[in-house]
Amino acid sequence: MMINKIMILCTIWCTSGTPVVKDSLEPHMWGYRPRITLEHLVRYMQQQKKKFPILEEFLKNETVLQATQYIPDIVRLQKLLFDEMHHRIDRKMAHKMSMRDFIVRHRTENLLNEYQKMVASVQRAWLLVRDKLKDHGQLKVEEEYLKEDLGLTTALEFFIPTTTGPGACTFSLVHYLSYIHNNFIDWCRAKSKTSAWHEHKIQLAHTHKCHLLDYQSQLTSILLSHCHYSLRLGQGREVSYDLPALEKYILDRFIHGKPTILVDIPHVSYQEDIYTAAKFAAVRKKVAPQSALQQRVQQDILRELGSPDKLRRSLDVVEIVLGFLTSGGGKPKTTLRSYLRKLKMEKRSFSKKAKEHCNLEHILSLWQTLSGVVQSHDIICPLHMHGGFLSYIRRHDHMTAAF
Template sequence: MSVDTTKRGHVLGKAMDGVVLKPERELNPTYCAAVRLMLHMAMYLGPVEQIQAIIKPQIATTEVSDFIMNHIKANVSDLKRALGRSVDDVILLMHVVIDKIEKEGEAFPAEVHLLSSKEDRKAWENSFATIVLRGILSQAENWLMRFNHEIVNDQRLGADPLLCLIYETENRQDAQDLEQLLEVPRMWRFRVPITIEHMSQELDSKMRELKRPPRILHRFLNEDYILQALRYLPSIMQLQRALLRRFQRKLDKAEAKRITVKDFKTELSECHGVEKWIDAFSMAWDATRTFLQHGCLTKSGRYTLPEELCNEQINDDTSLAIFLPTTDGPGLCSYAMLDYLFRKQNEMLEYYGQKSDRLNIPSVKPMNVNAAHLICYDHEHDIMPILLANCQYSFEIGVGTTVEYDFAGMERQLIDRLLYSKSNIELRPFLEVKQLKYMRYLM
């Protein structure tokens, strides 16, 4: 029987704005942000001493309110990006969510209410997403139109014309002076932006309705948070080659732990691009480290990464040993990260092959991998052009903004540009790459 090793309490640390939205367990990024917002709003209303006791690492009692409020603001910002809505719209949708919680509370499975195990927590999340979130967030436009009109027409507020402007329900089509457009309220209305997050949420909400759902595109977007890190692999492998040339058979484990990033930047100063390579390692590590706690398969069996290593962030004081690929000790971080990213590429290509009936995907040995073999892409230069080429954006006074995506066209271009020519990485059954040999192994 497996043991639930999940940390208890609030372990997200301090809130950060602008972080990349990512899925958690079976929740897509939008649902994950919504669940966290509900959690943080509940915490904000709770007893300060009890809330302080569950926050890890610990903070002072006087910091609790600001700590949680910063998380609430970050969650609202995340939902704003994911849904392509204004902050006011997000707050209104959360009111709808709370209303539905009150009405549908009895629909949740009673046996999982205590959230006493990882399986119960997962079951509750899935139930909450299905019963509450899906019907609201997938129909956000309809809910917003309905309640904005109810607010404007509420006679208790006097049906004030100003409210029509505030809630964007005023639909007069009077001719406007083109020289005075800045004075026209309709010019300042919120417009739904065309973003990858908005497109992903739209696809997720319509998957059940489409006759031929673009499953490859859907899988790609769900894995996007990790697949983005594949572009860093060529630089990471260059860094590892440079380190192996410099330190192979020339230092022991104690020395490898003592040398820091700052030190070996000086050691490798003759290697142009070393700082870029280290930055690439850091970016890939931040994207993958929370997924590496289960370790990876090696020639000697399965090894797991200590939790303290998975919590490490790369900076100038980080030990050299983390960068040196080995199958034990701190070097397992480097080895496990390569293994995880290679396997993610293989899983994506395997899924693509199954859904497109393509059975002859080429393969390449890990040591021969270069950018041409990898699913390397950048949101701005690779994904956004595909998105913009396959959407229709229109605005009509009294109707608002309409964004329609051609998901089938996106999927075709995604396959052509990012998947068709890529290769499986040979992992039989474990990753074979050059590893560092410490001095003690030579005695």
């Protein structure tokens, strides 16, 4: 009798490794114990009359929310690739070289390990959400690229962030993950109606795990601590959850106070894409006529930007705009400000003077103004010499010509 009692207790409380008694001579020991999983929790909630909106929204989006924890690693990888590849690599090289070929060039063990960790994060996030990228946002990832399993043997071009081609995979991946995070945080803040939860934002480049929903490693223990086993005569075991406490714990521990992300993804331009006559001819044809910026406006824009980093970020925006105009065209009198808003790029780091004075008819002249300084400065001055850059702009003022 004592042995049977011990076996009953073990069947109820022990881990899933406890064998279920199947002996037909002991039918009182027959039983089924459901595993405590997210799927079991979802089924349990469907049977309840009372609703728990934040918990339900969390469970509905859990798969994609799980992928947001990889944002910092992916952004870090994009930043390193941008710094090394922007204006410096051609498509053939990026297509021919694998990610493994690229990272073995970094001889130190620390850098090798860091790159491998970042690539692993891309791979995990990609497997979780790639099916959702086909129809997301301004960038459409082509079907053939979605079938690619991103890893160390994948071509480098898939990891280099671009707005078209294979590089749109990681570009769109970061954009989608940031979108999911922001939507979920905004929705929960509105539902919680907590006055102590003040909205705040953080730049994508400064995002760390502490800013995101990093819950995965603790999820099983959280579910176990909020579930209850009970025995009822003639009904066997029942598993229930303390849903109010579980919702409050998830909200307080993982969601409350999280910032939304200001999305500003670096965009690499290949060597052959920057200075192609065909590209400029397409823009001249589809956004006609093109006009030159006044020299005073060009000088004001350069002085406003004032540093190599700010100038490059503005040039990146102009090159993205050129890409869209090459394929879709536009009206020359459309303001650059309204066109950026249409592309959902109004929050990107960009020259306020250019937004104020430029229409699409000035886009080629603006590109020449910015790219001319970037190219000349990269040749003449070390990147870290901020004072040298300002001096160069002053020397460049009298050389700024009409396009």
